[in-house]
Amino acid sequence: MKKNIELFASIIVWFAVLAQFYLMIINRQAGIIETIVRFFSFFTILTNTLVALYFTSKAFKLKKFPFSIFHNTGALTAITTFILIVGLVYQIALRGIWQPTGFQYLIDELLHSIVPLWVLIYWFMNVAKFDLKFKSVSYWILYPICYLLFVLIRGHFSGFYPYPFLNISIIGYLDTFQNIGLIIFLFLFILALLVFLGKKLPRNRGIESNTN
Secondary structure (H helix, E strand, O other): OHHHHHHHHHHHHHHHHHHHHHHHHHOOOOOHHHHHHHHOOOHHHHHHHHHHHHHHHHHOOOOOOOHHHHHOOOHHHHHHHHHHHHHHHHHHHHHHHOOOOHHHHHHHHHHHHHHHHHHHHHHHHHOOHHHOOHHHHHHHHHHHHHHHHHHHHHHHHHOOOOOHHHOHHHHHHHHHHHHHHHHHHHHHHHHHHHHHHHHHOOOOOOOOHHHO
């Protein structure tokens, strides 16, 4: 049953990511190479890809590098934190300025609402005690830090920023770094909340997750 859930999840998330790639290519406003780079400049895309890789590694029991990182302690809690940030930032900061329709609306809801909720439920049902230590998830903070550095440095030279709240050229350095501070605070808050809630769960939940 658990394997079927992971397989279904991997299919859905891969579908959403690839469909968004298709939509961005056919509606591109720049060259192919630049469009591909911009596609992978979105935290939403990178994080949903992480989710897809996680479920793929679990469903097919892939344990060799690079899939081995998804079997390390703290991986599930860290990825759940990141995808929840995707969902919350979208609902709070982006939904009001972006009204997609048709197929784009479906893909947007998958990437920003359905997948985060799905991962949260999966985490609730499968998180294990060893996944609930700050030390085991600390190295994952390199992911958002490297992402922010990449976006800001590339944006400085290219003029493209994937999100309005990171657009230094429009809102300035002060507001941008205030927004980054809020995002980091949100990351730490969600992580602490998950650790707190996870420790309240019955200890038999997720006990098999370290053997998958």
